[in-house]
Amino acid sequence: MKLVLILVESRLLREYLSLKLEESGIEVSIANTPMESISKMRNLAPDLIILDYHLDHKVLMELLKQKKADINTANTPVIILAQKLEQKQLLELIPFDVKKVFNKPIKIDSLFATLTEILEFPFKVDESPGIVEVHVNEEVVFIEIAKGLNRDKLELLGFKISELIELYKIHLPRIIMMISDIKPGIQDLLNMQKLFNTILHVSKTKPENIRILTREEFIRQFIYGNAEYKGIKVVSDLQLAMDDLMIHAKGDEQDDEERAEFIEEKILHADTWEEQEENLTLKFETEEREISLELFRKSVQNLRVAIIDDDFIIQELIRRTFENTNATIFTYSDGDEFLASIDTTEYDLAFLDLVMPKVDGFGVLKELQARDIKYPVIVLSTVSQRETMIKAIQMGVKSYLVKPLRPKDIFTKSLEILKANF
Numbered sequence: 112m113k114l115v116l117i118l119v120e121s122r123l124l125r126e127y128l129s130l131k132l133e134e135s136g137i138e139v140s141i142a143n144t145p146m147e148s149i150s151k152m153r154n155l156a157p158d159l160i161i162l163d164y165h166l167d168h169k170v171l172m173e174l175l176k177q178k179k180a181d182i183n184t185a186n187t188p189v190i191i192l193a194q195k196l197e198q199k200q201l202l203e204l205i206p207f208d209v210k211k212v213f214n215k216p217i218k219i220d221s222l223f224a225t226l227t228e229i230l231e232f233p234f235k236v237d238e239s240p241g242i243v244e245v246h247v248n249e250e251v252v253f254i255e256i257a258k259g260l261n262r263d264k265l266e267l268l269g270f271k272i273s274e275l276i277e278l279y280k281i282h283l284p285r286i287i288m289m290i291s292d293i294k295p296g297i298q299d300l301l302n303m304q305k306l307f308n309t310i311l312h313v314s315k316t317k318p319e320n321i322r323i324l325t326r327e328e329f330i331r332q333f334i335y336g337n338a339e340y341k342g343i344k345v346v347s348d349l350q351l352a353m354d355d356l357m358i359h360a361k362g363d364e365q366d367d368e369e370r371a372e373f374i375e376e377k378i379l380h381a382d383t384w385e386e387q388e389e390n391l392t393l394k395f396e397t398e399e400r401e402i403s404l405e406l407f408r409k410s411v412q413n414l415r416v417a418i419i420d421d422d423f424i425i426q427e428l429i430r431r432t433f434e435n436t437n438a439t440i441f442t443y444s445d446g447d448e449f450l451a452s453i454d455t456t457e458y459d460l461a462f463l464d465l466v467m468p469k470v471d472g473f474g475v476l477k478e479l480q481a482r483d484i485k486y487p488v489i490v491l492s493t494v495s496q497r498e499t500m501i502k503a504i505q506m507g508v509k510s511y512l513v514k515p516l517r518p519k520d521i522f523t524k525s526l527e528i529l530k531a532n533f
Contacts, residue, residue: 113230116157118142118174119192120165123277124217124532127270128161131223135234145170149177156183159229164193164200164212175207188229192217194529195459197413216531219267237263245271246509247279247527251356252314253509254288260295260302268306269313271533276314278527284316285356289349290325295333303333307340318342322352350501414438414529415457419449419475420464420491425516429462432521446470450478457486460528462512464491465499476506487528491516 115132117139119125129139140155142148145166152160160178164171178184191204191212201212211225223234241261245268246253252272276284288310295303311318319342323334331345346352416438418429426442433440441456443449447470449461465472472490479488490511492500500511512524 112136112138113159113232114138114140114155114157115159115161115230116140116142116148116151116155117161118145118148118166119161119163121163121274121532123270123274124192127267127533131234132226135232137230137232145174148174152178152184152187153181157187159188159190159226160184161190161192164191164196172203175204175209179207190222190225190229192532195413216533219263219533237261241265243268243271244509245275247275247281248511249513250279250281250285251353252276252281252284252286253504254286254310255509256288256290256306257292259293260299260306262302262305265302265306265309267533269309271531272310272313274532275527279523284314284320286310286314286316286321287349287352287356288321288323290323290327290330293327295327295329300333303330307334307343311340320356322346322356324349324352349504350498353497353501414459415441417441417443417449417452417458417461419443419446419461419467419472421445421467422464425464425491425514428516428518429521432518446472446475449475453479453482453484459486460525461486461488462491463488465496465503472503473506476503476508480507489524489528 115137117125117128118141119128125141129141132139140151140157142151148160148162151157162171162174166174175189178187178189186208188208188210191209192215193212194215196212196214204212210229213222213225220236220238223236226232227234239259239261241259241264242255242257243261243264244255252275254268254272272284275281310321318340321343323330323343323345324347325331325345326347334340334343334345344352344355346355414437416429416433418426418440420426420429421444423444426444430440430442441452441458443452445467450470463472463475476488479485487510488508490500490503490508491514492503492511493514503511510524510528512520
């Protein structure tokens, strides 16, 4: 039996890789630390090692040197998963039998094609068309399903939702699922059931918190014809879906207030705590962790970030958020200034205001689309620009931030994009 050793930072990515490999009869060993990885390399002699470049650079290079020095692992192939590597970093990996470097978010079909080649094992991959994307805006999880219902991508969807819910620490997710360019029929019933069951199971949200945006009558009948999906609403207008969810969220907030009053009155102020203790156990699993600056620094190393906004205060706020990192910041006060730079400067991330005096954000988006430039763009808007924001989403914008901005919001949104595993 083939054996794969995995040392990957993300728990969810470890779980996904383990699941897919073990389903195919490949044995998997997980290392939680570099030292454990070195020990397992020596004792298990794996057929393949999958490493995360997000490890401390010195630690990673020492691990690879240890691998090369051991006669049992010197020729063991390695796959590296990374956010972004410079040419110099790629060159230093050559002596260690690194077969492939995959940039995150990982293209799973390409990864398993490489695994098939290295392990000489025919992994089954669903090659049918399908686009699955997930983003979080205003604590609403936006899921885009297009072109088809690819089973492998639907399975990956659950891990992606979990990754974002953990990142944003969303207690009760609200979900908008946008389904387009799909003509489902009877043959798609199992995949549709898998799609909606995955979302309900992973998000742990109530069906009342889910809106399906589609014009397909087959999907509408499927949702309303299944009792297990009672509460999910199917709509044909994005503005209606967002407004409806916001109204519903206010109702949930009132429910939360009522629960808080109950806890205050019945539990915290109970006359005899000993009596309550028999029936109630309060358990704190973990303390909430704030997004660390160190994690942010690691994720934005060597990146080139553009800020396109005519408001100097916004420019300065975002610039200062990236202070003390190795990111290079470029600021532009209008869309035309930014567009004049794109032939000579390549960016990894752009913050784009929609309302500017000369060339506005929509003009910039159209020009980027015309030139097939696809680096991530985070659109900036205000609450009063809701219709403008809807228009941007309809143009293909995936991520936005609502002003006034907070450094923590900028941190989290940047990490969502730059540190995505899937």
